[in-house]
Amino acid sequence: MKNVIVTIVLLISGLTSVYAQLPDPGFTVDENTAIVITDPQNDFLSPDGVTWGVVGESVTANNTVDNIEALFKVAKEKNIPVFVSPHYYYPHDHTWKIEGALEALMHKINMFDRKDALSLDGFEGSGADWLDTYKKYIKGDNVIVTSPHKVYGPESNDLALQLRKHGYGKVILAGMSANLCTESHMRDLVESGFDVAVVKDATAGAILPGMNAYEAAVVNFQMIASHVYTTKEIVKEIKSRKK
16 A cells, blocks of 8 residues: 555656646747837836836836846847837727726826827826837837737737738747736737747736736746746847847
8 A cells, every 4th residue: 555655646746747847949039030028118117107116126126127128229239120019098098888907997097198199299208108218229210119009918909910011920028017918918929820938027017915916927928938038148149149
């Protein structure tokens, strides 16, 4: 009987060990690779942003602001295209009849608000505006700003269309926030046939009592993406890539 129990324990231990080691398909940066940055905006990344009280700890711990800048910078140096997927809400979005929990909160705190889809009145310096640090990069010829996504994923904007029309099938993904827009972009791009890697410290998430959204997202990044990089790792790989 003792031998049977030992055998069962060994079998369970072996299976647990196998399943604990997720495969890493890997990701190679080549001429078909673009960088996608979600929501590099004040409301997420500035201490004056409306979400800083819940995301600030994670943004600071990950050095997220500087890490996103490092991606913009190396993309400019190596002429790698960057697709920025922003989040905007216009007055008509505030009349939605169906909202999830965080959608309701975002509307309540006027997150990412713009006065009009065709006007920049009041945009400069607002929560919907780019973080000042990134503006010089976003104005570059290698950066394409897509139409805004409206909830979390790119299903409601033209990101996938723009990537395909420009001939890119591989994506290095970063931006805000980890378990919401970033993870949702990863999921939809993977489902749409793109090869996706995530830069785990070029994002961050809300930390609430008993709830660390960033840690939850990292688990899913590892389970779904082709590879998960640190900023240092991906910058090094991009710089070492031969044309």
